[in-house]
Amino acid sequence: MKQIWLLVMDVPGVPALGCLVENLEAAGSRAHFPFVTMATGNDGRHLERDWSNPMKYLMLVCTDPDYKPSPEDLENAPDVEAWVEEMDGRGVRLMGNRTRPATDATTVRVRNGEVLLTDGPFAETKEQMAGFDIIDCADLDEAIEVSSKHPMAWGGMIELRPFWDDDAD
Amino acid sequence: MATPVADLVAAIYADGWSRIVATLIRFTGGDWDLAEECAQEAFAQALRKWPSTGVPDQPLAWLTTAARNRAVDVIRRSATEARKLREVAAMEPGPVPARDSEIPDDRLELMFTCCHPSLKVEAQVALTLRSLTGISTAEIARAFLIPERIMAQRLFRAKQKIKHAAIPFRVPPAHLLPERVPAVLHVLYLLFNVEYSELSQSRVSDDAIRLTQVLAALMPDEPEAQGLLALMLLHGARRAARTSPDGDLIPLEEQDRGLWDQQRIAEGEQLLERALRRGRPGPYQIQAAIAACHATTPVAAQTDWPQIAALYTQLLRLVPTPVVALNRVVAIGMAEGPEVALPLLDGLSEDDALDAYYLLPATRADLLRRAGRLEEARASYATALSLAPSEAERRYLMRRLAEP
Numbered sequence: 001m002k003q004i005w006l007l008v009m010d011v012p013g014v015p016a017l018g019c020l021v022e023n024l025e026a027a028g029s030r031a032h033f034p035f036v037t038m039a040t041g042n043d044g045r046h047l048e049r050d051w052s053n054p055m056k057y058l059m060l061v062c063t064d065p066d067y068k069p070s071p072e073d074l075e076n077a078p079d080v081e082a083w084v085e086e087m088d089g090r091g092v093r094l095m096g097n098r099t100r101p102a103t104d105a106t107t108v109r110v111r112n113g114e115v116l117l118t119d120g121p122f123a124e125t126k127e128q129m130a131g132f133d134i135i136d137c138a139d140l141d142e143a144i145e146v147s148s149k150h151p152m153a154w155g156g157m158i159e160l161r162p163f164w165d166d167d168a169d
Numbered sequence: 170m171a172t173p174v175a176d177l178v179a180a181i182y183a184d185g186w187s188r189i190v191a192t193l194i195r196f197t198g199g200d201w202d203l204a205e206e207c208a209q210e211a212f213a214q215a216l217r218k219w220p221s222t223g224v225p226d227q228p229l230a231w232l233t234t235a236a237r238n239r240a241v242d243v244i245r246r247s248a249t250e251a252r253k254l255r256e257v258a259a260m261e262p263g264p265v266p267a268r269d270s271e272i273p274d275d276r277l278e279l280m281f282t283c284c285h286p287s288l289k290v291e292a293q294v295a296l297t298l299r300s301l302t303g304i305s306t307a308e309i310a311r312a313f314l315i316p317e318r319i320m321a322q323r324l325f326r327a328k329q330k331i332k333h334a335a336i337p338f339r340v341p342p343a344h345l346l347p348e349r350v351p352a353v354l355h356v357l358y359l360l361f362n363v364e365y366s367e368l369s370q371s372r373v374s375d376d377a378i379r380l381t382q383v384l385a386a387l388m389p390d391e392p393e394a395q396g397l398l399a400l401m402l403l404h405g406a407r408r409a410a411r412t413s414p415d416g417d418l419i420p421l422e423e424q425d426r427g428l429w430d431q432q433r434i435a436e437g438e439q440l441l442e443r444a445l446r447r448g449r450p451g452p453y454q455i456q457a458a459i460a461a462c463h464a465t466t467p468v469a470a471q472t473d474w475p476q477i478a479a480l481y482t483q484l485l486r487l488v489p490t491p492v493v494a495l496n497r498v499v500a501i502g503m504a505e506g507p508e509v510a511l512p513l514l515d516g517l518s519e520d521d522a523l524d525a526y527y528l529l530p531a532t533r534a535d536l537l538r539r540a541g542r543l544e545e546a547r548a549s550y551a552t553a554l555s556l557a558p559s560e561a562e563r564r565y566l567m568r569r570l571a572e573p
Contacts, residue, residue: 055335139337140287141345162334 056094057143059133060159061152065126069155077154087135092146096133130156174219181228182212183379186303188229189236191275194282194300194338197240201300201328204236207243208303211236229269237265276301277340277387280380284353285336292327293356299324302376312363312373350388354397354453357381361401378405385440395444396454402437403460406430418565422469434464455484474504491517491526499532507540527556531566538572 069077087093107118121129130152137143140160147158186208193204211232225231266272283296291313298309310320330336341349360377378401385394410428413419441457459480466472481497494517502510514533534549550570557563 137335139335140285141337141341143335144287160334165333 054136055139055143055165056163057135057137058161058163059096059135059143059147059150060129060161061131061133061150062157062159063128063130063152064155064157065128067155073155077151078149080151083150086149087133087146092135092137092142094134094136096131098131099129102128127157172220174224175216177224177228178212178215178219181215181232182303185229185232186212187276187279187301187383188272188274189233190300190303191279192233192272193236193240194279195275196237197244199332199338200240201331203240203243205300207236207239208232210239227267227269229272230265230267233272234265274387275338276383278338280353280384281340281349282331282336282338284349284356285331286349286352287334287336288327288330290356290359292323293352294359295320295323296327297356297380298360298373298376301380304373304376346391350391350393353384354393357384358397358400358453361404374405377401390447392444392447392449393451393453395440396451396457399437399441399444400453400457400460402433402440403457403464406433406437406464412561416561417568418561420565421463422472426467426469429464434461437461438465450483452484452488455480455487459484472503474500478504492528495526495528495532502532502536502539507536511536511540527553527558527562527566529553530556531569534569538569 084093084096102121105119105121107120107122109116109118133150135143135146137146140162143160147153147160150158152158189208189211190201190204193207194201197203214235215228215232219225279300280297283300284293288296295309295313298304298312299306306321306324307317310317313320357377357380360380361374363373363377378398381394381398381401385391385398388394406429407421407424409430410424410426411419437457438461441454441461444454445458459477462473462477462480478497478500481493481500485493485497495514498510498513498517501513511533514529514536517529530549531553534546534553537543537546537549547570550566554563554566554570557566
């Protein structure tokens, strides 16, 4: 995979920030990266963060069977289209989709070379995965901010899983 | 026998440890273990060299340089991959500021990172102690009465999560402060109470006061930080009077008020007044105000209970927990008499959260005794005894039970 250095200059009062991205497409998306948000942080210090290592997180979007959303939750929950638009625009959301319910799932195991199939999910839980998104964020705080704006966080829940960073580990 | 240099190094360690760890975490791009190792090594070097070279003019700058050189060495030695080499190249250290006063203070960043709400509270507490006070993992384990192996694992996991989930090393931006400051205050408050409840000789509680002083100094516009510090000073001032020589709890009204630390009380009061003047009261400021009411009353019988009851009512609005509600009932019982308070207690008993909490029957027993309903009082003391968490508390209840 081709690695490209982006040198971001001219953020007022801040030295050039180096930004290593993995391919041209990602380089394009970084052009939308929220430098404005970062540059206006009140302490200015986190600008020193190592931009060669943006973080990818899997957002597992789930229902929460133990919580019944109130009418206010439903009323105030953000709109999913607006969320997708904002996060795509910021270059945060790399991909994502809804998934069909667990009744349509198939679990695949290979044991002693034999393919074994089960109808349904591998873990019988009350929570149902409803979808997923892959997001690319500066850090966990940004990933939390992005998740908390997702409508399913209002009533459902979202699990954030950082990806393995093959370069660093 | 400790040499003067060893004493001096120990004195610098108290504040210097966290300063150096914080600087090194930033310098290494978030390698907490390496930062701790290098800080340790820098202090070891100081102990080896200073006796012959003399103590440098700017000891913090000296120690920071030593720690940073060590970090560069370690990373260079382990740098095999191209990426690591690039990092080392980028790290070629510029000079450490030559004066101690010019070294940036990154401890606030360190506190907020240790207390990030995505970490479990017990991990936040352990990490804060380890990285901000420098006490060893073994000591932390002893303070929390768990095996060292478990504490080491807890610290390891927390550091791993900070690294892998990319918890940022920073003071949160202004819009996040209202939710992040209470997390830091909560951890410091938990630390303060470690010694208080275990009655041990550990210095965790003093460390908590010191860290809160740092926080209050670094966040002068945060009245709750000042409020927490005031609360700690006002509570801490009563420490010597709180237990008898054989470890029994002495209740507030029976404490020898001559043993209270007047200097701390005055300091706590002053801080509290300054905080309250900002007009943004919060739970810690109100608790400090309650503590101040007690601390400034020379004789228990003169306690301003109506004022304390009013403060508890205010606190209950901000922190609607059963324990605060119970304390409010106690204050009302003192202000308006047991017959007024007892019915309020009945409302509380329906709260499941207090079911196994010994202070509920203990309070009921006290109120009943003061109302002259001795038979019922004895039954409530017996219930409280069966729920009391420690020997000291059981002995206290036994004494009460034996009273006429």
